[in-house]
Amino acid sequence: MEISKYQELCKIFDQVLKNSASTPQIIANNYLHILNASPEFLKRFDLSKIGKIQALIRFKLISIVRVLQSIFDGAHYYTRQEEAESEVLFVSHLTNRRQILENNDAYFGDLPNQLLQNGISNSIVLINHAKVSKKQVLEGWGDSKIQRFILSSSLDFISEVSAYFSQLKSKRQLKSILKGIQIDEVLAQDILHNQLSSNTFNALRVARQVTDIARKTNAKFIVTTYEGHAWERLVFYYAREFNPNIKCLSYQHAAIFKHQHAIKRSLAKEYNPDVILTSGLVTKEIFEKSQMKECKILCIGSPKHLRLNMTMGKKQSCLVVPEGFVSECLILFNISLEYAKQHRSQRFIWRLHPLLSFKKLKKQSSIFKNLPDNITLSEANLEDDINQCDSVLYRGSTAVVNAINVGLKPIYYRKSADELSIDPIYTHKKGKSIVHNQEELGLALDRDIDAKTMQSLQDFAQDFYTPLNVNIFLKALQ
Numbered sequence: 001m002e003i004s005k006y007q008e009l010c011k012i013f014d015q016v017l018k019n020s021a022s023t024p025q026i027i028a029n030n031y032l033h034i035l036n037a038s039p040e041f042l043k044r045f046d047l048s049k050i051g052k053i054q055a056l057i058r059f060k061l062i063s064i065v066r067v068l069q070s071i072f073d074g075a076h077y078y079t080r081q082e083e084a085e086s087e088v089l090f091v092s093h094l095t096n097r098r099q100i101l102e103n104n105d106a107y108f109g110d111l112p113n114q115l116l117q118n119g120i121s122n123s124i125v126l127i128n129h130a131k132v133s134k135k136q137v138l139e140g141w142g143d144s145k146i147q148r149f150i151l152s153s154s155l156d157f158i159s160e161v162s163a164y165f166s167q168l169k170s171k172r173q174l175k176s177i178l179k180g181i182q183i184d185e186v187l188a189q190d191i192l193h194n195q196l197s198s199n200t201f202n203a204l205r206v207a208r209q210v211t212d213i214a215r216k217t218n219a220k221f222i223v224t225t226y227e228g229h230a231w232e233r234l235v236f237y238y239a240r241e242f243n244p245n246i247k248c249l250s251y252q253h254a255a256i257f258k259h260q261h262a263i264k265r266s267l268a269k270e271y272n273p274d275v276i277l278t279s280g281l282v283t284k285e286i287f288e289k290s291q292m293k294e295c296k297i298l299c300i301g302s303p304k305h306l307r308l309n310m311t312m313g314k315k316q317s318c319l320v321v322p323e324g325f326v327s328e329c330l331i332l333f334n335i336s337l338e339y340a341k342q343h344r345s346q347r348f349i350w351r352l353h354p355l356l357s358f359k360k361l362k363k364q365s366s367i368f369k370n371l372p373d374n375i376t377l378s379e380a381n382l383e384d385d386i387n388q389c390d391s392v393l394y395r396g397s398t399a400v401v402n403a404i405n406v407g408l409k410p411i412y413y414r415k416s417a418d419e420l421s422i423d424p425i426y427t428h429k430k431g432k433s434i435v436h437n438q439e440e441l442g443l444a445l446d447r448d449i450d451a452k453t454m455q456s457l458q459d460f461a462q463d464f465y466t467p468l469n470v471n472i473f474l475k476a477l478q
Contacts, residue, residue: 252278
Protein backbone atom coordinates (compact mmCIF):
# COMPACT_ATOMS: atom_id res chain seq x y z
CA MET A 1 0.00 0.00 0.00
CA GLU A 2 1.30 3.45 -0.90
CA ILE A 3 1.97 5.89 1.94
CA SER A 4 -0.60 8.36 0.55
CA LYS A 5 -3.37 5.75 0.59
CA TYR A 6 -2.39 4.61 4.08
CA GLN A 7 -2.46 8.16 5.43
CA GLU A 8 -5.79 8.83 3.71
CA LEU A 9 -7.35 5.76 5.33
CA CYS A 10 -6.06 6.83 8.75
CA LYS A 11 -7.50 10.32 8.22
CA ILE A 12 -10.94 9.05 7.14
CA PHE A 13 -11.24 6.49 9.91
CA ASP A 14 -10.21 9.06 12.52
CA GLN A 15 -12.92 11.41 11.24
CA VAL A 16 -15.47 8.70 11.94
CA LEU A 17 -14.10 7.73 15.36
CA LYS A 18 -13.74 11.34 16.50
CA ASN A 19 -17.14 12.42 15.20
CA SER A 20 -19.32 13.84 17.98
CA ALA A 21 -22.11 11.46 16.91
CA SER A 22 -19.96 8.32 17.31
CA THR A 23 -21.17 5.92 19.99
CA PRO A 24 -19.33 3.10 21.82
CA GLN A 25 -20.90 0.72 19.29
CA ILE A 26 -19.19 2.63 16.47
CA ILE A 27 -15.90 2.86 18.36
CA ALA A 28 -16.12 -0.95 18.58
CA ASN A 29 -15.76 -1.23 14.79
CA ASN A 30 -12.32 -2.83 14.69
CA TYR A 31 -11.92 -2.03 10.98
CA LEU A 32 -11.62 1.68 11.85
CA HIS A 33 -8.62 1.17 14.14
CA ILE A 34 -5.54 0.98 11.89
CA LEU A 35 -2.75 -0.53 13.98
CA ASN A 36 0.27 -0.32 11.68
CA ALA A 37 1.58 -0.74 8.14
CA SER A 38 2.31 -4.47 8.40
CA PRO A 39 1.46 -6.17 5.07
CA GLU A 40 -0.47 -8.84 6.99
CA PHE A 41 -2.59 -6.24 8.76
CA LEU A 42 -3.21 -4.17 5.62
CA LYS A 43 -4.63 -7.18 3.72
CA ARG A 44 -8.02 -6.47 5.28
CA PHE A 45 -8.26 -3.21 3.35
CA ASP A 46 -7.62 -4.82 -0.02
CA LEU A 47 -10.02 -7.77 -0.10
CA SER A 48 -11.50 -8.95 -3.38
CA LYS A 49 -15.25 -9.46 -3.79
CA ILE A 50 -14.75 -13.15 -3.11
CA GLY A 51 -12.74 -12.32 0.00
CA LYS A 52 -15.52 -10.07 1.28
CA ILE A 53 -18.12 -12.78 0.67
CA GLN A 54 -15.95 -15.29 2.53
CA ALA A 55 -15.60 -12.86 5.44
CA LEU A 56 -19.39 -12.42 5.56
CA ILE A 57 -19.96 -16.19 5.57
CA ARG A 58 -17.33 -16.56 8.28
CA PHE A 59 -19.07 -13.95 10.42
CA LYS A 60 -22.44 -15.69 10.09
CA LEU A 61 -20.97 -19.07 11.01
CA ILE A 62 -19.13 -17.65 14.00
CA SER A 63 -22.30 -15.83 15.10
CA ILE A 64 -24.25 -19.09 15.07
CA VAL A 65 -21.55 -20.79 17.14
CA ARG A 66 -21.48 -17.92 19.66
CA VAL A 67 -25.28 -17.99 20.06
CA LEU A 68 -25.23 -21.74 20.64
CA GLN A 69 -22.45 -21.32 23.19
CA SER A 70 -24.45 -18.64 24.96
CA ILE A 71 -27.40 -21.01 25.27
CA PHE A 72 -25.45 -23.94 26.69
CA ASP A 73 -22.87 -21.98 28.69
CA GLY A 74 -23.78 -18.38 29.52
CA ALA A 75 -20.76 -17.72 31.74
CA HIS A 76 -18.87 -14.53 30.86
CA TYR A 77 -15.65 -15.92 32.35
CA TYR A 78 -14.11 -18.81 34.30
CA THR A 79 -12.02 -18.75 37.44
CA ARG A 80 -10.68 -21.44 39.74
CA GLN A 81 -10.09 -19.26 42.75
CA GLU A 82 -12.72 -17.77 44.98
CA GLU A 83 -13.73 -14.31 43.79
CA ALA A 84 -12.37 -11.54 46.01
CA GLU A 85 -11.92 -7.79 45.88
CA SER A 86 -8.71 -6.47 44.36
CA GLU A 87 -7.45 -2.94 43.86
CA VAL A 88 -5.76 -3.51 40.50
CA LEU A 89 -7.19 -5.46 37.58
CA PHE A 90 -4.71 -6.41 34.84
CA VAL A 91 -6.00 -7.33 31.38
CA SER A 92 -3.62 -9.72 29.65
CA HIS A 93 -3.67 -12.59 27.13
CA LEU A 94 -3.64 -16.38 27.13
CA THR A 95 -1.80 -17.30 23.93
CA ASN A 96 -0.80 -20.90 24.67
CA ARG A 97 -1.69 -23.70 27.07
CA ARG A 98 1.69 -23.61 28.82
CA GLN A 99 0.75 -20.34 30.48
CA ILE A 100 -1.67 -22.04 32.89
CA LEU A 101 1.36 -23.72 34.48
CA GLU A 102 3.37 -20.50 34.87
CA ASN A 103 3.17 -18.08 37.77
CA ASN A 104 4.50 -15.01 35.96
CA ASP A 105 2.24 -13.37 33.39
CA ALA A 106 3.39 -13.47 29.75
CA TYR A 107 2.98 -9.69 29.38
CA PHE A 108 3.28 -8.17 32.86
CA GLY A 109 5.89 -10.61 34.16
CA ASP A 110 6.13 -10.76 37.95
CA LEU A 111 4.66 -7.26 38.40
CA PRO A 112 1.41 -8.64 39.95
CA ASN A 113 3.47 -10.59 42.51
CA GLN A 114 5.59 -7.51 43.27
CA LEU A 115 2.38 -5.56 43.92
CA LEU A 116 1.26 -8.22 46.39
CA GLN A 117 4.57 -7.87 48.22
CA ASN A 118 3.81 -4.15 48.48
CA GLY A 119 0.39 -4.87 49.99
CA ILE A 120 -1.67 -4.16 46.86
CA SER A 121 -4.23 -6.82 45.91
CA ASN A 122 -4.65 -7.55 42.22
CA SER A 123 -6.22 -9.93 39.71
CA ILE A 124 -5.52 -10.82 36.08
CA VAL A 125 -8.08 -11.08 33.29
CA LEU A 126 -6.89 -13.23 30.37
CA ILE A 127 -8.34 -12.99 26.88
CA ASN A 128 -8.38 -16.58 25.64
CA HIS A 129 -6.67 -16.63 22.23
CA ALA A 130 -5.45 -20.21 22.67
CA LYS A 131 -8.94 -21.73 23.00
CA VAL A 132 -7.97 -23.29 26.31
CA SER A 133 -10.93 -25.30 27.63
CA LYS A 134 -12.81 -24.62 30.85
CA LYS A 135 -11.44 -27.87 32.30
CA GLN A 136 -7.83 -26.89 31.54
CA VAL A 137 -8.38 -23.46 33.09
CA LEU A 138 -9.72 -24.97 36.28
CA GLU A 139 -6.60 -27.15 36.53
CA GLY A 140 -4.19 -24.21 36.38
CA TRP A 141 -2.79 -21.72 38.88
CA GLY A 142 -4.00 -23.71 41.87
CA ASP A 143 -1.25 -22.42 44.19
CA SER A 144 -1.18 -18.85 42.89
CA LYS A 145 -2.15 -15.98 45.16
CA ILE A 146 -3.12 -13.97 42.08
CA GLN A 147 -6.71 -14.55 41.00
CA ARG A 148 -7.13 -15.24 37.28
CA PHE A 149 -10.23 -14.81 35.15
CA ILE A 150 -10.36 -16.45 31.70
CA LEU A 151 -12.83 -14.79 29.37
CA SER A 152 -15.42 -16.92 27.61
CA SER A 153 -15.81 -16.67 23.82
CA SER A 154 -19.45 -15.63 24.24
CA LEU A 155 -21.78 -13.78 26.60
CA ASP A 156 -25.09 -15.09 27.87
CA PHE A 157 -27.89 -15.50 25.30
CA ILE A 158 -29.73 -12.27 26.16
CA SER A 159 -26.53 -10.24 26.01
CA GLU A 160 -25.53 -11.73 22.65
CA VAL A 161 -28.92 -10.95 21.11
CA SER A 162 -28.95 -7.48 22.66
CA ALA A 163 -25.48 -6.73 21.26
CA TYR A 164 -26.58 -7.78 17.79
CA PHE A 165 -29.60 -5.49 17.69
CA SER A 166 -27.60 -2.67 19.24
CA GLN A 167 -25.06 -2.96 16.42
CA LEU A 168 -27.83 -2.98 13.81
CA LYS A 169 -29.16 0.25 15.25
CA SER A 170 -25.68 1.81 15.36
CA LYS A 171 -25.17 0.90 11.71
CA ARG A 172 -27.81 3.46 10.76
CA GLN A 173 -25.99 6.10 12.84
CA LEU A 174 -22.69 5.15 11.24
CA LYS A 175 -24.23 5.47 7.78
CA SER A 176 -25.28 9.01 8.62
CA ILE A 177 -21.75 9.90 9.76
CA LEU A 178 -20.22 8.46 6.59
CA LYS A 179 -22.66 10.40 4.44
CA GLY A 180 -21.63 13.60 6.22
CA ILE A 181 -17.91 13.19 5.49
CA GLN A 182 -18.53 12.12 1.87
CA ILE A 183 -16.15 9.22 1.32
CA ASP A 184 -15.74 6.66 -1.45
CA GLU A 185 -18.85 4.46 -1.73
CA VAL A 186 -16.93 1.18 -1.76
CA LEU A 187 -14.96 2.15 1.35
CA ALA A 188 -18.18 3.29 3.07
CA GLN A 189 -19.76 -0.11 2.39
CA ASP A 190 -16.69 -1.90 3.80
CA ILE A 191 -16.92 0.19 6.99
CA LEU A 192 -20.64 -0.55 7.33
CA HIS A 193 -20.14 -4.29 6.77
CA ASN A 194 -17.51 -4.36 9.49
CA GLN A 195 -19.93 -2.79 11.95
CA LEU A 196 -21.28 -6.35 12.20
CA SER A 197 -17.98 -8.22 11.90
CA SER A 198 -16.68 -10.90 14.26
CA ASN A 199 -13.83 -8.64 15.39
CA THR A 200 -16.24 -5.85 16.24
CA PHE A 201 -18.46 -8.11 18.33
CA ASN A 202 -15.40 -9.55 20.04
CA ALA A 203 -14.32 -6.04 21.08
CA LEU A 204 -17.74 -5.47 22.62
CA ARG A 205 -17.64 -8.83 24.43
CA VAL A 206 -14.21 -8.24 25.92
CA ALA A 207 -15.17 -4.77 27.15
CA ARG A 208 -18.38 -6.09 28.70
CA GLN A 209 -16.64 -9.03 30.37
CA VAL A 210 -13.75 -6.96 31.78
CA THR A 211 -16.18 -4.36 33.10
CA ASP A 212 -18.24 -7.07 34.84
CA ILE A 213 -15.11 -8.40 36.55
CA ALA A 214 -13.94 -4.90 37.50
CA ARG A 215 -17.31 -4.28 39.12
CA LYS A 216 -17.27 -7.58 41.04
CA THR A 217 -13.70 -7.13 42.27
CA ASN A 218 -14.33 -3.46 43.07
CA ALA A 219 -11.19 -2.53 41.15
CA LYS A 220 -9.83 0.98 41.59
CA PHE A 221 -7.36 0.61 38.70
CA ILE A 222 -7.56 -1.16 35.33
CA VAL A 223 -4.32 -1.89 33.47
CA THR A 224 -4.68 -3.20 29.90
CA THR A 225 -2.08 -4.16 27.37
CA TYR A 226 -1.98 -1.44 24.72
CA GLU A 227 -1.60 -1.92 20.98
CA GLY A 228 -4.40 0.27 19.55
CA HIS A 229 -7.26 -2.25 19.43
CA ALA A 230 -10.90 -1.21 19.71
CA TRP A 231 -11.49 -3.35 22.81
CA GLU A 232 -8.89 -1.38 24.80
CA ARG A 233 -10.71 1.91 24.23
CA LEU A 234 -14.07 0.31 25.08
CA VAL A 235 -12.72 -1.10 28.35
CA PHE A 236 -11.77 2.43 29.42
CA TYR A 237 -15.17 3.81 28.40
CA TYR A 238 -17.35 1.19 30.11
CA ALA A 239 -15.17 1.07 33.23
CA ARG A 240 -15.62 4.82 33.69
CA GLU A 241 -19.34 4.48 33.02
CA PHE A 242 -19.85 2.29 36.07
CA ASN A 243 -17.16 4.01 38.17
CA PRO A 244 -16.18 7.57 37.15
CA ASN A 245 -13.33 7.48 39.69
CA ILE A 246 -11.61 4.39 38.31
CA LYS A 247 -8.12 5.04 36.92
CA CYS A 248 -7.32 3.55 33.51
CA LEU A 249 -3.75 2.64 32.63
CA SER A 250 -2.43 1.12 29.40
CA TYR A 251 0.82 -0.81 29.00
CA GLN A 252 2.69 -0.62 25.70
CA HIS A 253 4.55 -3.93 25.58
CA ALA A 254 5.27 -4.46 21.87
CA ALA A 255 7.43 -2.50 19.44
CA ILE A 256 6.03 0.66 17.86
CA PHE A 257 6.69 0.93 14.14
CA LYS A 258 7.26 4.08 12.11
CA HIS A 259 3.74 4.04 10.70
CA GLN A 260 1.99 2.85 13.87
CA HIS A 261 -1.30 4.72 14.10
CA ALA A 262 -4.09 3.75 16.50
CA ILE A 263 -1.87 3.45 19.56
CA LYS A 264 -0.68 7.05 19.07
CA ARG A 265 -4.07 8.50 18.13
CA SER A 266 -6.14 10.32 20.72
CA LEU A 267 -9.93 9.88 20.79
CA ALA A 268 -12.54 11.49 23.04
CA LYS A 269 -11.28 11.67 26.64
CA GLU A 270 -13.51 8.85 27.90
CA TYR A 271 -11.81 6.43 25.48
CA ASN A 272 -8.22 7.43 26.30
CA PRO A 273 -6.10 5.99 29.12
CA ASP A 274 -5.19 8.22 32.05
CA VAL A 275 -1.64 6.85 32.03
CA ILE A 276 0.45 5.19 29.33
CA LEU A 277 3.11 2.86 30.70
CA THR A 278 5.97 2.12 28.31
CA SER A 279 8.36 -0.81 28.07
CA GLY A 280 11.38 1.39 27.49
CA LEU A 281 12.77 4.87 26.97
CA VAL A 282 12.61 4.55 23.17
CA THR A 283 8.83 4.19 23.13
CA LYS A 284 8.38 6.76 25.90
CA GLU A 285 9.95 9.35 23.60
CA ILE A 286 7.70 8.25 20.72
CA PHE A 287 4.57 8.76 22.83
CA GLU A 288 5.76 12.14 24.06
CA LYS A 289 5.80 13.29 20.42
CA SER A 290 2.38 11.76 19.59
CA GLN A 291 -1.22 12.92 20.00
CA MET A 292 -1.34 11.23 23.42
CA LYS A 293 0.40 14.12 25.17
CA GLU A 294 -2.62 14.68 27.44
CA CYS A 295 -2.00 11.27 29.00
CA LYS A 296 0.63 10.86 31.67
CA ILE A 297 3.48 8.84 30.16
CA LEU A 298 5.74 6.75 32.40
CA CYS A 299 8.44 4.22 31.56
CA ILE A 300 8.06 1.17 33.83
CA GLY A 301 10.23 -1.17 31.76
CA SER A 302 9.59 -4.71 30.60
CA PRO A 303 10.05 -8.38 31.56
CA LYS A 304 11.82 -8.56 28.17
CA HIS A 305 14.72 -6.41 29.44
CA LEU A 306 18.02 -7.82 28.27
CA ARG A 307 21.23 -8.00 30.22
CA LEU A 308 24.04 -6.31 28.30
CA ASN A 309 25.97 -9.12 26.68
CA MET A 310 28.76 -9.12 24.11
CA THR A 311 30.13 -12.41 22.79
CA MET A 312 33.31 -12.60 20.73
CA GLY A 313 34.61 -14.83 17.97
CA LYS A 314 31.35 -15.41 16.11
CA LYS A 315 31.18 -17.50 12.97
CA GLN A 316 30.24 -16.14 9.56
CA SER A 317 26.54 -16.82 10.02
CA CYS A 318 23.42 -14.72 9.61
CA LEU A 319 20.36 -15.26 11.78
CA VAL A 320 17.07 -14.90 9.88
CA VAL A 321 14.17 -13.88 12.17
CA PRO A 322 10.77 -13.35 10.51
CA GLU A 323 7.53 -12.41 12.25
CA GLY A 324 4.91 -15.04 13.05
CA PHE A 325 3.26 -14.93 9.61
CA VAL A 326 3.82 -17.48 6.86
CA SER A 327 4.10 -14.71 4.25
CA GLU A 328 6.83 -12.91 6.24
CA CYS A 329 8.77 -16.16 6.70
CA LEU A 330 8.77 -16.83 2.96
CA ILE A 331 9.89 -13.27 2.15
CA LEU A 332 13.04 -13.55 4.29
CA PHE A 333 13.69 -17.22 3.58
CA ASN A 334 13.50 -16.71 -0.18
CA ILE A 335 16.06 -13.88 -0.36
CA SER A 336 18.48 -15.65 1.99
CA LEU A 337 18.04 -18.96 0.13
CA GLU A 338 18.97 -17.43 -3.23
CA TYR A 339 22.02 -15.79 -1.67
CA ALA A 340 23.02 -19.02 0.08
CA LYS A 341 22.96 -20.94 -3.20
CA GLN A 342 25.40 -18.48 -4.80
CA HIS A 343 27.69 -17.99 -1.77
CA ARG A 344 28.26 -21.33 -0.06
CA SER A 345 30.65 -19.91 2.53
CA GLN A 346 27.87 -17.74 3.98
CA ARG A 347 25.78 -19.63 6.51
CA PHE A 348 22.18 -18.79 7.41
CA ILE A 349 20.19 -19.94 10.42
CA TRP A 350 16.45 -19.82 9.79
CA ARG A 351 14.47 -19.25 12.95
CA LEU A 352 10.68 -19.26 13.44
CA HIS A 353 8.34 -17.32 15.70
CA PRO A 354 6.92 -19.62 18.44
CA LEU A 355 3.49 -19.48 16.75
CA LEU A 356 4.81 -21.36 13.69
CA SER A 357 6.60 -24.62 12.94
CA PHE A 358 8.71 -25.82 10.03
CA LYS A 359 6.34 -28.77 9.70
CA LYS A 360 3.51 -26.35 8.98
CA LEU A 361 5.59 -24.25 6.59
CA LYS A 362 6.76 -27.27 4.59
CA LYS A 363 3.14 -28.00 3.73
CA GLN A 364 2.72 -24.51 2.28
CA SER A 365 5.94 -23.98 0.37
CA SER A 366 8.37 -25.99 -1.75
CA ILE A 367 11.44 -23.91 -0.83
CA PHE A 368 12.32 -26.39 1.92
CA LYS A 369 13.07 -29.11 -0.63
CA ASN A 370 16.80 -29.66 -1.30
CA LEU A 371 18.07 -26.85 0.93
CA PRO A 372 21.83 -26.23 0.62
CA ASP A 373 23.96 -27.31 3.57
CA ASN A 374 24.75 -23.70 4.52
CA ILE A 375 21.15 -23.19 5.69
CA THR A 376 20.13 -24.52 9.10
CA LEU A 377 16.53 -24.88 10.29
CA SER A 378 16.79 -23.96 13.95
CA GLU A 379 15.03 -25.69 16.82
CA ALA A 380 17.36 -24.08 19.40
CA ASN A 381 16.53 -21.20 21.74
CA LEU A 382 17.06 -17.63 20.60
CA GLU A 383 20.15 -17.04 22.73
CA ASP A 384 21.95 -20.08 21.32
CA ASP A 385 21.14 -19.04 17.75
CA ILE A 386 22.36 -15.49 18.33
CA ASN A 387 25.64 -16.74 19.74
CA GLN A 388 26.28 -18.62 16.46
CA CYS A 389 25.96 -15.49 14.31
CA ASP A 390 27.56 -12.17 13.43
CA SER A 391 24.54 -10.60 11.68
CA VAL A 392 20.73 -10.68 11.75
CA LEU A 393 18.33 -10.39 8.79
CA TYR A 394 14.90 -9.15 9.87
CA ARG A 395 11.75 -7.19 9.01
CA GLY A 396 9.15 -6.75 11.75
CA SER A 397 10.51 -9.06 14.45
CA THR A 398 11.69 -7.58 17.76
CA ALA A 399 14.18 -10.47 18.02
CA VAL A 400 16.51 -7.98 16.35
CA VAL A 401 16.71 -6.16 19.70
CA ASN A 402 18.10 -9.30 21.36
CA ALA A 403 20.52 -9.70 18.49
CA ILE A 404 22.03 -6.19 18.52
CA ASN A 405 22.31 -6.39 22.29
CA VAL A 406 24.80 -9.24 21.77
CA GLY A 407 26.71 -7.47 19.00
CA LEU A 408 25.10 -8.67 15.76
CA LYS A 409 24.93 -6.42 12.67
CA PRO A 410 21.25 -5.58 11.89
CA ILE A 411 20.14 -5.96 8.26
CA TYR A 412 16.59 -4.82 7.46
CA TYR A 413 15.05 -6.19 4.25
CA ARG A 414 12.71 -3.78 2.49
CA LYS A 415 11.14 -5.29 -0.62
CA SER A 416 10.96 -1.98 -2.47
CA ALA A 417 11.77 1.67 -1.87
CA ASP A 418 8.08 2.56 -1.52
CA GLU A 419 7.17 -0.27 0.88
CA LEU A 420 5.95 1.08 4.23
CA SER A 421 8.50 0.39 6.96
CA ILE A 422 7.82 -2.23 9.62
CA ASP A 423 11.28 -1.90 11.17
CA PRO A 424 10.92 -2.11 14.99
CA ILE A 425 14.23 -0.24 15.47
CA TYR A 426 13.48 2.43 12.86
CA THR A 427 14.45 5.27 15.23
CA HIS A 428 18.07 4.07 15.32
CA LYS A 429 20.12 4.67 12.17
CA LYS A 430 23.76 3.92 13.09
CA GLY A 431 25.16 0.52 12.17
CA LYS A 432 22.01 -0.69 10.41
CA SER A 433 21.86 -1.76 6.76
CA ILE A 434 18.65 -1.49 4.73
CA VAL A 435 18.73 -3.84 1.72
CA HIS A 436 16.40 -4.36 -1.25
CA ASN A 437 18.11 -7.19 -3.16
CA GLN A 438 20.79 -9.87 -2.98
CA GLU A 439 23.58 -7.58 -4.10
CA GLU A 440 22.88 -5.16 -1.25
CA LEU A 441 22.50 -8.11 1.12
CA GLY A 442 26.00 -9.26 0.21
CA LEU A 443 27.48 -5.83 0.88
CA ALA A 444 25.70 -5.70 4.26
CA LEU A 445 26.96 -9.16 5.25
CA ASP A 446 30.54 -8.19 4.39
CA ARG A 447 30.35 -4.83 6.11
CA ASP A 448 32.36 -4.30 9.30
CA ILE A 449 30.99 -2.24 12.19
CA ASP A 450 33.43 -0.39 14.47
CA ALA A 451 33.30 -0.68 18.23
CA LYS A 452 31.77 2.78 18.72
CA THR A 453 28.88 2.05 16.36
CA MET A 454 28.31 -1.36 17.92
CA GLN A 455 28.19 0.27 21.35
CA SER A 456 25.50 2.67 20.12
CA LEU A 457 23.42 -0.32 18.96
CA GLN A 458 23.77 -2.00 22.34
CA ASP A 459 22.87 1.22 24.15
CA PHE A 460 19.76 1.44 22.00
CA ALA A 461 18.82 -2.16 22.87
CA GLN A 462 19.18 -1.34 26.57
CA ASP A 463 16.81 1.63 26.16
CA PHE A 464 14.35 -0.35 24.04
CA TYR A 465 13.43 -2.60 26.99
CA THR A 466 14.44 -1.17 30.37
CA PRO A 467 14.29 -3.16 33.66
CA LEU A 468 10.76 -3.59 35.06
CA ASN A 469 10.40 -1.08 37.90
CA VAL A 470 7.58 -1.66 40.38
CA ASN A 471 8.28 1.63 42.17
CA ILE A 472 7.42 3.65 39.07
CA PHE A 473 4.25 1.59 38.69
CA LEU A 474 3.30 2.35 42.29
CA LYS A 475 3.70 6.08 41.56
CA ALA A 476 1.32 5.66 38.59
CA LEU A 477 -1.35 4.38 40.98
CA GLN A 478 -1.19 7.50 43.14
